[in-house]
Every structure is written in C-alpha cells, then in structure tokens.
Amino acid sequence: MSRMIALSVCSLKGGVGKTTVTLGLAGAALRRGVPTLVVDLDPQADATSGLDVTARRTADLAAVLDSPKRKIVDAALAPSGWADDHPGQLDVLVGSAASALRDEPDPAGKDLAALAAALRKTPEHQLVLLDCPPSLGALTRSAWASSDLALVVSDAGRFSVAAVDRALRELGEQHGAARPLGVLVNRYSPRSAEHRFRLGELRALVDGLLLEPLPERAVVQQAQGAGVPLHQLRSAAARTLSATFDALLDRVLATRA
Numbered sequence: 001m002s003r004m005i006a007l008s009v010c011s012l013k014g015g016v017g018k019t020t021v022t023l024g025l026a027g028a029a030l031r032r033g034v035p036t037l038v039v040d041l042d043p044q045a046d047a048t049s050g051l052d053v054t055a056r057r058t059a060d061l062a063a064v065l066d067s068p069k070r071k072i073v074d075a076a077l078a079p080s081g082w083a084d085d086h087p088g089q090l091d092v093l094v095g096s097a098a099s100a101l102r103d104e105p106d107p108a109g110k111d112l113a114a115l116a117a118a119l120r121k122t123p124e125h126q127l128v129l130l131d132c133p134p135s136l137g138a139l140t141r142s143a144w145a146s147s148d149l150a151l152v153v154s155d156a157g158r159f160s161v162a163a164v165d166r167a168l169r170e171l172g173e174q175h176g177a178a179r180p181l182g183v184l185v186n187r188y189s190p191r192s193a194e195h196r197f198r199l200g201e202l203r204a205l206v207d208g209l210l211l212e213p214l215p216e217r218a219v220v221q222q223a224q225g226a227g228v229p230l231h232q233l234r235s236a237a238a239r240t241l242s243a244t245f246d247a248l249l250d251r252v253l254a255t256r257a
C-alpha cells in the first residue's frame, strides 16, 4: 500500500471555501476508494457536520492535541455518514468549539508536534485532509507541521491578494512546514472585471502556483445543505465541479513518491 499523504487546506480569511474544498476532495477520494481522514481543526466544526458525522465521540481534536495517544485519537475518530456502507473509507477527527482554546497566537515548536504524533497513529488512512480555521495560530501551524502539502484557498477580492501573500510567506518561514501545492481561487466569476483583475494580480504574485479557479455554483450549497457529497448530485454543474475536485485530488496524489 502506498504511503500516506497529508494536505492542509488553509487561508487566513474566513468564508473563502476551505471547508468546501475539503469536502470536495473528500468526496473525490471516496469515489476513488482512497481511505481518507478529515481532520477538523476549525472550532466552528463545519467539516464535521458537513461530513454528516452522527456518532457521539468521547474525545475531539482538542483532546487529541492535549494528549496524542492512540486511545484518545481512536475516541475522537468518527465515520462520515457519506461512507456508511464502506467502513474506514472516510473518517473524521472531529472538531469542536474547544479547539479555539488551543489556537494560541505564538505556539512553541513542541506544541506543533502533537498533531503530527496523533496522525502517526492512524496509518490506515492514505490521505489526510486538514481543514484549517481562518487564523494563523497554533491550529493552522500544527496543520502545516503535520502536512506534506498546503493548499491556500482565496476569493478574488482585493484584500485576499495580501492574505495569500502572507500565508505563503509564513508557510515558507515555518521550519518543517508543508510545501505549497497551489493557490485556489474560489467563487470566481469570469464575467466580473474585478475578479479577472484580482486573478491577474494573484498570478503575478504566486507565479506557477495559481490553480484553475472554482466558479460560484448554487449546487455547492445544495450539497452542503443536504449533507451529501457533491459527487452524488446529478446536475451538470455538480458533475463539472466534481470533475474539478477529481483533478485536484489527482494532483495531490501525484505528489506521492
């Protein structure tokens, strides 16, 4: 079996689509039969609810960060309702509001090691997707320290260009952090002159790292509202977006040695 690969999905801003991209990749991995773990680092725990986790757990991500022992990791793992008939194919390290208390702004190196230690206790997953909070504290830095790759998600707004620049800079400066997979612009509208302008700015800023942007589509919210993978919806828009996530997953898996 090929080795595990871990991808942080991050941005310094909220509401740009980190969780949406995490869910899209999780749906693609489920289709592909790649055993996947989603780590929900955001205190809002949107990935946990989006992945239709119903099992009650006695631990959560915050408990795992406090004590990354196998027993606690196991107690914080729950199956996604998306994979009901395929146990082990899609699991969630569940998030909760408690992780907000672990997001200190200036963490010590050893605090960042706990998550990596926890992930070494789930070797059965070949892909780990880490859904980050919209902040640059201990949670996002822990994700970077535990990942092979980081995907920076952004919208096409003016303030986002500076946020992408800072995220990439901080990523490059953190010792032992993931390497950037790319910058993904979400909710992109090619008809908007402002969006086209900002995309051009981003392309100049990040050079070869800019990925094919994701369009704004109502089907994203329909899938999330129904608690199902985008891949399960049959509309043309759902299929096109699903294919984009399939291609993104291919890009992630292709980095595996």
Ligand SMILES: Nc1ncnc2c1ncn2[C@@H]1O[C@H](COP(=O)(O)OP(=O)(O)O)[C@@H](O)[C@H]1O
Pocket: 011, 013, 014, 015, 016, 017, 018, 019, 020, 021, 046, 134, 186, 187, 214, 215, 216, 217, 218, 220, 221, 224
């Ligand atoms: N491409 C898209 N088309 C339509 N709605 C989207 C798209 N991407 C994200 N959204 C919606 O925008 C909101 C914020 O997205 P989310 O993934 O939760 O962002 P983040 O995790 O970065 O805070 C959610 O309601 C989500 O459904």
Ligand SMILES: [Mg+2]
Pocket: 018, 019, 020, 042, 046, 047, 131, 132
């Ligand atoms: Mg989110």
